């Protein structure tokens with residue numbers, strides 16, 4: 757191999773390392789920002805449509821899994837978080853086995869939407885959530901946040917680690 761070729765390989769290698777390190781530190785910064793909870797509320801820019809479908813766990817005879825509490829959500833995006841939205845319709849929502857869908861518009865939180873914060877306020881009774889499926893800004897695919905979790909008070913819980921799903925399979 758000539759000296760020139762060796763030098764060229766060296767330059768490419770160093771460039772790739774610099775790119776890798778820059779990307780890694782940007783990701784690090786983002787996750788630190790999230791961990792410390794300093795994501796600020798979005799306050800302007802364009803508004804985008806959001807659709808969320810909520811699955812309440814199937815029933816059993818021992819304890820009702822549905823709730824009469826209001827279910828509220830907050831989207832944590834790549835750039836900022838949304839206000840808290842009340843998921844409500846004229847139906848009796850969040851009964852056992854129900855699959856209810858809601859729509860609203862929010863300032864763009866930035867993609868990916870990393871997590872959804874869920875809280876029952878005002879809290880009336882416990883709820884066993886199964887999952888939430890999110891369609892953000894009419895995008896396909898959708899994100900499914902699966903977590904069978906009992907909500908037993910109004911303390912917010914955060915759904916993380918979504919899987920990518922086909923929106924049409926979830927009526928979105």
Ligand SMILES: *[C@@H]1O[C@H](CO)[C@@H](O)[C@H](O)[C@H]1NC(C)=O
Nearest residue numbers: 896897921922923924925926
């Ligand atoms: C999503 O599912 C629908 C209905 O099953 C199917 O027609 C469509 O091709 C799927 N889209 C993708 C991107 O997989």
